[in-house]
Amino acid sequence: MKINENCVGCGQCASFCKKGAIEVLGKARATDACIECGICAPYCPVRAIEVQV
Amino acid sequence: MKAIVIGAGLGGLLSAARLSKAGYAVEVFERLPITGGRFTNLEYEGFQLSSGAFHMFPHGPGGPLARLLEEVGADVQIVRSGQTALRVPLKKGSTDYGAGFRDIPFYDFPALLSNKDRLKTAFLIASTRKNRPAGSTLQAWIKTQVKDEWLVRLADSFCGWSLSLRSEEVPVEEVFEIIENLYRFGGPGVPMGGCKGVIDALEAVIAANGGIIRTKTEVSKILVENGKVTGVLVNGEEHEADQVISNIGHAATAGLCGEALSGEKYAGYLEMLETLQPSAGIKICLSAAEPLIGHSGVLLTPYAKRINGINEVTQVDPKLAPPGRHLTMSHQHVAPENVKDLEAEIELGLKDLKAIFPGKKYEVLLIQSYHDGWPVNRAASGTDPGNETPITGLYVVGDGAKGKGGIEVEGVALGVAATMKKILG
Ligand SMILES: Cc1cc2nc3c(=O)[nH]c(=O)nc-3n(C[C@H](O)[C@H](O)[C@H](O)COP(=O)(O)OP(=O)(O)OC[C@H]3O[C@@H](n4cnc5c(N)ncnc54)[C@H](O)[C@@H]3O)c2cc1C
Ligand code: SF4
Ligand code: SF4
Numbered sequence: 207m208k209i210n211e212n213c214v215g216c217g218q219c220a221s222f223c224k225k226g227a228i229e230v231l232g233k234a235r236a237t238d239a240c241i242e243c244g245i246c247a248p249y250c251p252v253r254a255i256e257v258q259v
Numbered sequence: 260m261k262a263i264v265i266g267a268g269l270g271g272l273l274s275a276a277r278l279s280k281a282g283y284a285v286e287v288f289e290r291l292p293i294t295g296g297r298f299t300n301l302e303y304e305g306f307q308l309s310s311g312a313f314h315m316f317p318h319g320p321g322g323p324l325a326r327l328l329e330e331v332g333a334d335v336q337i338v339r340s341g342q343t344a345l346r347v348p349l350k351k352g353s354t355d356y357g358a359g360f361r362d363i364p365f366y367d368f369p370a371l372l373s374n375k376d377r378l379k380t381a382f383l384i385a386s387t388r389k390n391r392p393a394g395s396t397l398q399a400w401i402k403t404q405v406k407d408e409w410l411v412r413l414a415d416s417f418c419g420w421s422l423s424l425r426s427e428e429v430p431v432e433e434v435f436e437i438i439e440n441l442y443r444f445g446g447p448g449v450p451m452g453g454c455k456g457v458i459d460a461l462e463a464v465i466a467a468n469g470g471i472i473r474t475k476t477e478v479s480k481i482l483v484e485n486g487k488v489t490g491v492l493v494n495g496e497e498h499e500a501d502q503v504i505s506n507i508g509h510a511a512t513a514g515l516c517g518e519a520l521s522g523e524k525y526a527g528y529l530e531m532l533e534t535l536q537p538s539a540g541i542k543i544c545l546s547a548a549e550p551l552i553g554h555s556g557v558l559l560t561p562y563a564k565r566i567n568g569i570n571e572v573t574q575v576d577p578k579l580a581p582p583g584r585h586l587t588m589s590h591q592h593v594a595p596e597n598v599k600d601l602e603a604e605i606e607l608g609l610k611d612l613k614a615i616f617p618g619k620k621y622e623v624l625l626i627q628s629y630h631d632g633w634p635v636n637r638a639a640s641g642t643d644p645g646n647e648t649p650i651t652g653l654y655v656v657g658d659g660a661k662g663k664g665g666i667e668v669e670g671v672a673l674g675v676a677a678t679m680k681k682i683l684g
Contacts, residue, residue, distance in 0.1 A: 215601060215628035218310055221301035232601030232628055248292050248475065252632045 207242050209234050213254035219246035262682075263288065263491050263498060265478045265515075266506030268296025269668055270657030272461040272472075273675045274504045276331040279468030281683050286500075287470065288493055290477040294462065296506070296657075297633070298668065300455035303625055305581035307453045308544050311629065313588050314572045314579065315340070315557075317421060317666035318440060319448025324672035333460035336451040338575045341556035343446060345413070346615065347371065348562055355562055356614045362558070368413055376405045388442075391435045398426035412561035419567030419592035420559060421666050423538040423635035433641035436664025444669075447557060449575040481505070481512070481653065483519035488652040491515075502652050502682055508637040508659030509644055510535060516650065528649050535642060535659070537634030539593040541565075541601070543608055544586065547621040550574070551587045563611040565591040565604060587621070598630045636667065643670070646678040654678045 213233045220228040223246045227239035234254070244257040262278045264271045267289035279285040293299060297311025307314075316324050320337040328335050342364050349359035351371075363370065369380045383404060392400050397418065401410050414426035414434075421437075422429060450456045465472060480492035481503060490499040505512040510532045513520055520529060543566075545551065552558050555574035560566050569589040573580045580586040591608050593601070605626055612621075629635050637659030638644065646660045662673025 212632065214630050214633045215626075216310070216633055217303075217308075217625045217627040218301060220625060221303045221308065230626060232605060232626075251291060251296075 207236050207240055207244065207247075207258070208256045209236065210254050210256060212252045213250075214252055216251065218249050218251060219255060222246050222249045260284070260502070261286070261500045262502045262504060263500040264504045264506060265481075265491065265512075266290075266296065266657070267294040267472055267474070268506045268657055269298040269457070270660075270671045270675055271296075271504065271506030272458060272465065273327060273331070273672065274506070274656050274678065275470050275472070276333060276461050276464040276468070277327070277675065277679045278502075278504075278682070279465050279470035280331055283502075285465065285468070285470035286498065287465070287472040288476045288478050288491070289472065289474045292475050294472060294474060295454060295458040297629075298454045299458050300453045303544075304546075306544070306546065306584070306586050306624060307455070307579040308586075308625060308627075309454050311635070312454050312668065313542070313570050313590065314449055314453040314576075315570060316448050316450065317446075317669045318444035319446060322440075322444040322448075322672070323662070323665060323669045323676065325448075327672045327676055328457065328460070331461070331464050333457070333464050335457050335460045337448045338451065338555075339448045340446065340570075340575065341554045343557045343559060344554070346558055346560050346562070355564075356617075360562075365559070368409075371409050372405070372407055376407050379405055380410075387435060388439070392431045395431050396427050397429045397431045397434045400431040401426070409561075413559075416559045416561040416563075416567045420557065420590055422640045423540040423590070423592045424639055425592060425594065428639065430641040433664060437666060440664050440666075440669070449555070449572050451576050453572065453576065453579050478515060480517060481515040481519070481650075483516060483650055483653075486649075486651055488650050502654070504678065505653065505655050506657045507655075508535075508657065509648070509655050510659070512648065512653070512655050516653075519650065525649050531644060535637070535644070536595070536639050537631060538636040538639050539595070539598050539630035540628070540635040541591045541593055541605055541608055542627045542629075543589045543591075543605075543612065544624040544627070545588065545612070545621045546580065546624050547585045547587060547619065548583060549620065550585050551616050551619055551621060560611070560615055563615060565607040566611040566615065567591055569615070593628070593630065601628050636661075640666070640670070643674070646674050646681070654682070
């Protein structure tokens with residue numbers, strides 16, 4: 207899971223991640239707790255989350 | 260008649276509710292898995308945070324949004340907030356909260372001026388209702404009237420909180436329209452259930468009127484023939500419509516029109532779109548066992564370095580936080596030149612909170628920032644280009660096309676109401 211330059215830091219993804227694996231400070235960052243499930247990606251309003259398949 | 264709405268934000272859903280009530284077949288397409296856009300709840304650690312707004316209507320139960328909700332039959336309870344308070348330093352002359360502070364009611368702001376300036380301000384408050392100032396920014400106008408930095412601080416915190424702009428960025432006409440609306444409609448209020456209370460009620464109306472909302476469905480193109488809208492493209496499929504209401508701002512809407520907007524005829528419109536500036540801001544969400552503000556009114560903080568204002572929505576609806584906790588949220592405007600330094604801006608905001616709530620215990624739940632493609636406001640207040648487009652049957656609603664003097668969602672409602680009048684007569 208990669209968060210690209212589009213990220214504005216709105217925190218929307220963090221509220222949908224069931225693993226509490228996103229930290230937000232101006233931009234989002236996935237922590238080691240991320241299991242690459244991809245659940246957060248479609249909730250991003252600016253298409254900043256890229257999930258590798 | 261068939262209407263297609265692009266985007267299920269507040270502007271889109273208000274339009275869909277109104278049109279479906281008028282007998283239109285309505286279909287709403289929303290790219291995200293959730294509806295509400297920047298006006299819905301985000302559940303986070305048991306708190307009802309929000310995707311944008313502070314769970315607040317700028318004019319509460321008496322404003323344009325409340326009126327439009329009632330008109331379409333949306334069942335929302337809006338509770339008027341208490342008095343807006345101003346936190347000011349205890350000692351005259353100090354420029355921060357370090358040596359103590361006190362809170363005064365908003366309408367008492369002239370008390371901090373000299374006798375002479377107080378008289379002048381009283382005169383201005385009365386005379387400007389008839390003779391509205393025009394032709395400059397709010398800050399430039401204030402400086403020509405009263406030489407006291409307090410009024411500029413006050414103007415900056417008010418504009419920062421309610422428009423996410425500095426007083427030097429807001430046309431004075433727009434501010435006086437807002438002041439008139441404050442007289443007309445009253446101050447802020449909180450919808451029960453937060454932003455989502457409003458979105459749920461609108462969806463119920465749309466469903467009852469036979470309208471359809473499709474989430475996870477992106478519109479990739481607006482179809483135009485001979486200068487008139489004919490429908491939209493979704494997943495490669497054409498959907499026909501008599502009217503298309505776009506909730507995504509003028510610029511993105513123009514983007515979806517593609518070559519239909521090329522040619523000299525449209526150059527002026529496209530040039531105007533280049534000048535639109537979205538406004539940026541940072542919201543810091545706090546959790547506390549003991550209230551930090553202690554009342555339901557907005558607390559403006561003119562002497563903070565960055566934070567413009569704070570509210571405590573659990574004073575109205577305790578269900579927005581887990582039992583025994585309060586949800587308190589601060590807002591700070593971010594100047595365009597500082598958007599690249601959000602971390603530094605957040606740091607200043609967190610420092611402000613320590614100075615505003617010294618000795619109080621709270622936790623920072625989530626820090627949310629908004630700019631560019633997902634901003635506080637798509638068109639800075641006072642620059643909205645109206646709801647029509649050069650394409651017949653294609654309208655833009657939402658905070659990229661607010662009505663005059665309409666703060667945020669009140670402006671969204673005014674814009675929707677004006678658009679509905681154009682379509683429905
Ligand atoms: C931090 C912050 C605090 C705020 N505080 C307040 C407040 O306290 N009070 C207040 O009144 N206002 C406040 N606002 C402003 C308010 O939230 C917005 O003005 C309002 O929510 C905008 O609604 P909208 O309908 O214009 O747009 P949006 O909510 O952005 O809706 C547009 C929708 O269109 C969808 N979309 C985009 N492109 C496509 C496509 N191609 N196909 C299909 N769907 C698409 C998007 O996903 C989105 O859901 C605040 C905003 C922010 C960010
Ligand atoms: S991919 Fe899954 S675990 Fe990782 S941040 Fe997104 S939602 Fe959380
Ligand atoms: S939802 Fe998207 S823009 Fe918002 S913080 Fe997450 S990655 Fe960034």
